[in-house]
Amino acid sequence: MQLSDRLQSLPPYHFAEYARKIAEKRAAGVDVISLSMGDPDLPTPPEVLDALAEAARQQVNQRYPEYAGMPELRAAFAAWFAQRFGVELDPARETLPLIGSKEGLAHLPMAVINPGDVALMPDPQYPVYGTAVALAGGVSYDLPLDHERDWLPNLAAIPTDVAARARTLWLNYPNNPTGGTATLAFYEEAVHFARQHDILIINDMAYSEVAYDGYRPPSILEVPGAKDVAVELYSFSKAYNMAGFRIGMFVGNASIVEGMTRLKSNIDTGIFRPIQVAAIRALALPESWIAERNAIYQRRRDRIVAACHQAGMAAPLPKAGLYVWPRIPAGRVSTQFALDLLDSTGVAVTPGSNFGPGGEGYVRISLTVPDARIDDAVARIAGAVASLA
Numbered sequence: 292m293q294l295s296d297r298l299q300s301l302p303p304y305h306f307a308e309y310a311r312k313i314a315e316k317r318a319a320g321v322d323v324i325s326l327s328m329g330d331p332d333l334p335t336p337p338e339v340l341d342a343l344a345e346a347a348r349q350q351v352n353q354r355y356p357e358y359a360g361m362p363e364l365r366a367a368f369a370a371w372f373a374q375r376f377g378v379e380l381d382p383a384r385e386t387l388p389l390i391g392s393k394e395g396l397a398h399l400p401m402a403v404i405n406p407g408d409v410a411l412m413p414d415p416q417y418p419v420y421g422t423a424v425a426l427a428g429g430v431s432y433d434l435p436l437d438h439e440r441d442w443l444p445n446l447a448a449i450p451t452d453v454a455a456r457a458r459t460l461w462l463n464y465p466n467n468p469t470g471g472t473a474t475l476a477f478y479e480e481a482v483h484f485a486r487q488h489d490i491l492i493i494n495d496m497a498y499s500e501v502a503y504d505g506y507r508p509p510s511i512l513e514v515p516g517a518k519d520v521a522v523e524l525y526s527f528s529k530a531y532n533m534a535g536f537r538i539g540m541f542v543g544n545a546s547i548v549e550g551m552t553r554l555k556s557n558i559d560t561g562i563f564r565p566i567q568v569a570a571i572r573a574l575a576l577p578e579s580w581i582a583e584r585n586a587i588y589q590r591r592r593d594r595i596v597a598a599c600h601q602a603g604m605a606a607p608l609p610k611a612g613l614y615v616w617p618r619i620p621a622g623r624v625s626t627q628f629a630l631d632l633l634d635s636t637g638v639a640v641t642p643g644s645n646f647g648p649g650g651e652g653y654v655r656i657s658l659t660v661p662d663a664r665i666d667d668a669v670a671r672i673a674g675a676v677a678s679l680a
């Protein structure tokens with residue numbers, strides 16, 4: 292049977308390919324420590340699980356859920372947003388639940404991009420952006436993210452004819468994979484740029500609640516007037532260790548929220564209500580829960596960064612996110628380097644080029660494995676210093 296031209300034109304999802312390589316190693320008896328996925332290993336809070344179980348027993352929750360989510364969940368989104376960022380949202384017009392933020396990112400281009408429209412994209416990037424834009428017939432224009440510019444795109448360098456054809460600007464802070472963070476000053480500049488060129492900003496905030504050393508990432512919606520030009524996506528996966536639940540949050544510009552609601556009502560039929568009830572419970576967790584959880588990741592971050600330095604790889608200390616992004620030894624290609632590391636140590640990291648050409652020269656190391664395994668990985672990397680260069 293024939294697959295569509297559209298599907299055939301998709302690039303391979305490198306993470307799936309790499310997962311196959313890891314599985315092969317494991318099948319061959321290698322004790323692989325995979326630091327290649329941002330899949331939180333820490334448990335979902337028990338009160339969230341209780342809320343899920345209790346809601347699942349109620350028959351009303353076993354029927355079709357609302358297309359646009361439970362009104363109680365949308366109210367909880369708005370209440371959380373007001374408390375966290377000091378920004379008021381209209382729950383009915385400016386919020387929408389997603390089946391995980393990946394679902395929202397993947398469907399959004401169908402609501403906002405016409406064939407041939409330019410999408411301004413970070414490079415490196417979470418690969419779903421480019422694929423989703425291509426599926427909608429859009430064309431990506433890459434904006435390099437460099438360490439020298441604190442991993443922020445240089446909006447002033449975008450040629451005027453490109454800006455004129457652009458319909459969307461994709462941002463992601465805290466950034467995957469670089470660990471970069473955005474200042475409010477940068478968000479102000481982005482909002483100004485978007486207004487000037489009539490562009491929608493899509494800010495992926497999947498890592499909004501994973502931050503270190505007391506840092507709290509801001510929302511672009513804190514910029515006055517940002518709602519005119521911006522939407523944001525949030526993830527319960529990373530914020531509350533709920534990756535398996537598949538729930539996310541879409542907020543911002545009311546007409547885009549309405550468009551996404553219309554699009555999604557033609558594609559999916561909402562989210563299992565008990566998952567929404569669990570999300571409401573998660574949003575009520577105290578700030579101290581977030582701080583304690585982040586302290587665990589922070590210790591792991593420090594150990595991994597130290598191990599990278601010991602192995603001769605420069606690695607900035609990320610202020611947020613679930614990854615360390617070290618430079619690999621000069622002259623090495625990231626896919627081969629990651630394979631060599633896997634072969635020589637059994638430690639799996641993600642080649643930087645999986646995130647686009649701008650990721651070449653780096654690997655991404657995830658913090659989502661238990662402490663004892665991190666220790667083991669650190670020891671293995673340190674032992675392999677000579678063979679890595």
Ligand SMILES: Cc1ncc(COP(=O)(O)O)c(C=O)c1O
Binds near residue numbers: 392467497525529538
């Ligand atoms: C930058 C970024 N955005 C979105 C997602 C998707 O998260 P989820 O669909 O679990 O909410 C991920 C997952 O790794 C991510 O790294």
